[in-house]
Amino acid sequence: MPTDAIIRFLENYIPVSEGEKSLIQAPFEEHVLKRRQKLLRSGEVCKAYTFVVSGCFRMYGVDDRGFEHNIQFVAENDWIADMASFYTVKASLLNIEALEASRVLQIGQADLYRLYEEVPKLNRIFKVMIEHKYIELQNRVLQNFSSTAEQRYLDFLEQYKALANRLPNTQIASYLGITPEFLSRIRKNMQTKR
Amino acid sequence: MPTDAIIRFLENYIPVSEGEKSLIQAPFEEHVLKRRQKLLRSGEVCKAYTFVVSGCFRMYGVDDRGFEHNIQFVAENDWIADMASFYTVKASLLNIEALEASRVLQIGQADLYRLYEEVPKLNRIFKVMIEHKYIELQNRVLQNFSSTAEQRYLDFLEQYKALANRLPNTQIASYLGITPEFLSRIRKNMQTKR
DNA sequence: CTGATTTTTTAAACTAGGTCAAGGGTACCT
DNA sequence: AGGTACCCTTGACCTAGTTTAAAAAATCAG
Incomplete structure (x- = not known):
């Protein structure tokens, strides 16, 4: 099952029971993307949290002169979403584009929030996950020095x-x-x- | 009580019962800092999560040529810590310095982790808080474009x-x-x- | 296999921002 | 009141990185 990769990812943080596994796996939808296809276009609201099963994506913004600036790359066994847009439900300033043919699993806002209720330990796991993302982004800022x-x-x-x-x-x-x-x-x- | 400011902060996210309030308030220690005094020096491990009651801080890194680069400013009613160092318990690359005479409340790693157990909803609150921090940092990166x-x-x-x-x-x-x-x-x- | 698109390289002219050095202003400490 | 430390400004010169343009190399779709 492709959603097994998600469980493996979560279990790097905290063990998950069999019952929780099926609760978690149920709402994810699989999608296949070709090179250059987009998961998110700026102006849209980022409606899904995406787990990359295979392939590779870039997240980028476009400046006032039309130049693109990559913010992050994300490859297999990692998550990508514009958190700013996802959590505020406002138009995103960013784009997410496949750099290779890719396969992903997506979960929508409503389903994710329901999952947080059904499997409260997901709050802990996602807290830690976002801490890691924060650290990565901070290192990016530091590196620029x-x-x-x-x-x-x-x-x-x-x-x-x-x-x-x-x-x-x-x-x-x-x-x-x-x-x-x-x-x-x-x-x-x-x-x-x- | 100075720790009331923390409760007010948390209640912006989720209501907190009286019993939880005293559990939360207990482990925080108050500190007073003069201008220029440091909360964290690079090379040290960031051992405390800090809530700013009054005053203002800068977090900065130093490049190989000795130049300082500010990463963020934090003023009253906000939190500051080098998450990378705090959560990994490794030497920090950053410094945190008071730009004004300031008053803070600090909680150590062990106490915070115990609090997460005692008051599980703190996981939710801190998850959201870190999401906000992430969004702020991402906006900083975007702004640089x-x-x-x-x-x-x-x-x-x-x-x-x-x-x-x-x-x-x-x-x-x-x-x-x-x-x-x-x-x-x-x-x-x-x-x-x- | 082949034409089309994308990527990489080169080179010359140009500019945003840095460096160095110096002068003056302001605030705080005693 | 006077000294010390910090902060802001200015000017002359310098350099890392941009721009534009064009050609070579690599990759892709049919």
Whole structure:
């Protein structure tokens, strides 16, 4: 069953009984996406919390000049949602797009809130999960202090080794907040250094 | 009682019974800080979750060249902690420093975890609280996309009107990721524009 | 296998923001 | 009242990263 992956994920935090398992698994719906297809478009309300079974997504915003800026990448066995939009039920400023053909499981607001009631320990699990997400985001902010773009690129490669190979450099540049042209120059520079 | 402020804060989320109130209030310890005094130094483990009763703090990191970068400001009726260090019990990369004479209430890890058991609804409240913190941090990341420093400064003034008046411009510059000199130039420019 | 789309690289001109150095203002401590 | 520490501003010069444009390389869909 594809929802087994969710249970495995949750059990990394706290064990879950058989009865709870079926309660949890029931409301999730499976979806298959092609490369480039979107889970969320800015302007829409983010109506679902998404678990990635396979594939890879980027979450990005668009600035006033139309440039895209990646905020995070999410691959298999992780969750993605625009929490700001999901919890406030307001239009999202973000987009979520598949970078590869992907398979996901989604749960809507109403179902998730019902689950919180039926399986109260989910509050604890999701609290911890969001703490992890917060820490990850804070590390992203901290990383941006490393003054030069080259250092940030090296940090990125170290932290997301596995992912980095799957991502086009244009996407990485957008994450680092530089142009693809400049990233290309950084890479060239790094070669001649060693 | 100073811990009443905490109850008022929690009741913004979910009502709390009298019995729960005293359970919650018991473990908090009050501390008074002078301007410049630190709640947390990088290298230490963040051992306490702090509620600000009055005053104002900045959380900042220091880059490899010794420059400080403010990550967030927190004023009265809000919480501050380095979650990364608090929850992982590892050395923090951050500092927390009073920008004004301040009064705080602190709870340690062990006490907080015991409280989560005694008053399970705190899991729900803290989950929501951390969601809010996450959203705030994500907005910070998004705001940084507004390409020019001037736009980011205007956004900051709009979002933190009240706080902005209390903060020296050097601190604001450090938050915006620019030098105080350049912020000064932006401000001069804005005057001549209108 | 092939044409089409996307990605990566190069290079030259340009700009936002940084650096360094110095002067003046303000607030607090004693 | 006077000193010390902090804060804000200004100017001249410098550099990391952008822009634009164009071509080479890689990847994808049919």
